[in-house]
Amino acid sequence: MGASSSRVLRNVMREEAFYFFTSIGNYTGQSAASLEEFLQKIKDVDIKSLEFHLFREDFEKWLAQTLGDNRLAEEIKGLRTQKVVGNALRDRLYFLVSRRLKELKGASPPR
């Protein structure tokens, strides 16, 4: 758990960061290079962006393929299948990511 949690919690390179768009090709200027930063951006980014990426499965792909967190990816997939939108989506996403972050930080070896 320690090794995988540090992988999920790491900062990724610029090219691997998550870039928030509101629609095809429309970049908001917000990006996240770590799970921690991702959580902060969930609070601030345009709701349209959260809906856009949820529908495209972008969050799931980034969390699973780039950060290696299949569990959180699965939990977020649940929001998509339940068609959660609007402020409820922001709240649910924030809850899931912050809970996971807390859990991973608890499991991560002290630096």
Added chain:
Amino acid sequence: MRSKSQEATLDDLDMHILRLLQENAKQTYTEIGSRLNVAHSTVYDRIQKMEEQGVIKKYEALVDLEKIGAQQITAQMTITTEPRETEIIARKLGRFDEVLEVSTSFSEELVIIAKVVARDQARLHSFIAQSIAPLPGVLRIRTAIVTKKYKEERFRLPL
């Protein structure tokens, strides 16, 4: 790039020849000569001179992509950048095959305008998300996908 002092001096005949070549670059010297009432050798000399001077940069085929079954979408990107990064980003954009044109423009703020092509919307988005958004200094991107073209000309010679 030619400086002002290297500008070629063109007369009316040169300009007429250029306009005809723009209509159809495959016209023969004789055809152009007969339309302008000058000898084909004159047309030849003038075209040779304009090629040597770099006035005529190249001849190219304008391909109808629909006819060859090539699926392609075109989009116009407006990229807002940190001012000191604008030129660097514009040069980087020019290196991508997907980017056909890059220029800078100033309205309320300095932005980069780029014409981009991709096979479909998914590829267009991936290209922008993976190659353009991560460039240092990119602040925002607005993309408009072209749905229908009503006119397309590369440039227009002065009247």
